[in-house]
Amino acid sequence: MRSVTVDHPRGTRVRGTKQASAVAAALASLPGFRSAQEIHAELRRQGETVGLTTVYRHLQVLSEQGVIDTIRDPSGEALYRQCGSTAHHHHLTCRECGRSVEVEGRVVEQWAERVAAEAGFTAVNHTVELFGLCPDHSAARN
Amino acid sequence: MRSVTVDHPRGTRVRGTKQASAVAAALASLPGFRSAQEIHAELRRQGETVGLTTVYRHLQVLSEQGVIDTIRDPSGEALYRQCGSTAHHHHLTCRECGRSVEVEGRVVEQWAERVAAEAGFTAVNHTVELFGLCPDHSAARN
DNA sequence: CTGTTAATGATAATCGTTTCTATTATCAGT
């Protein structure tokens, strides 16, 4: 394994910092979708010195790189998660614990494309989120 | 036509106010999805005296009643729209102008149910939003 | 080592939304 200094458009470099790997590590270890603030709190709890600003910055970068997935909970808050598959997929997430299952959606993609074409829309992208209660948290309800 | 005083759980009443009808009227006339602030601005522009708080309150009520639909744009902002169909459906919305097309999604509902059942999740609800460029705004791109 | 400069992080600002609360206005009962 080799620590790489990545090339940027104009000869600029990206530096490998403690915080960058800390955020990545946190995402890799946390099992479900978490908010930026939760991730920040978790890192602080582990004794890492990371600013909230920095956490947001890295989450944004990782998200743009496609390394992590971003969804929005019903209140509009952004949640982040490092996913197993880099391929396009959707999520079924527990409202209580953030635990999530990756689900493929060939059917949905096709449906979206068809619908968009029929309406004459272009540059269409879709967001499909499933929220519910995972088996562990289903019991509490009646 | 009869102006009705609706019954509430505990003998309370709901009053018909100028603001309530103003918000409803604005939603009925505006063609696409609009944010609360846009609706508020629109009402003010028309000379209506409505507070932003009041707009939010009515939007919330109307949304709970199922009279209007609420979606979230990619930034997490809530958008509102009075829809033709009261049945369950989804939307294909223009990123530029908010113009939207109602689309049914039997396929998606079934897919969501199947996926949820397979994962053992309960009380699952899904959000499916399509954003793109309507025919009028597709031209601007190349 | 050292200089350059990307990265950091505390603070402040912003944005959408909600709460607080004193005031206003609706409407049922006269």
Next chain:
DNA sequence: ACTGATAATAGAAACGATTATCATTAACAG
């Protein structure tokens, strides 16, 4: 029509999530 009880209003302030500012710190190429 009048009036009293109280639902509804609206501005201000509070709020939580996110972003911008900017002085300071620390990677890393040489």
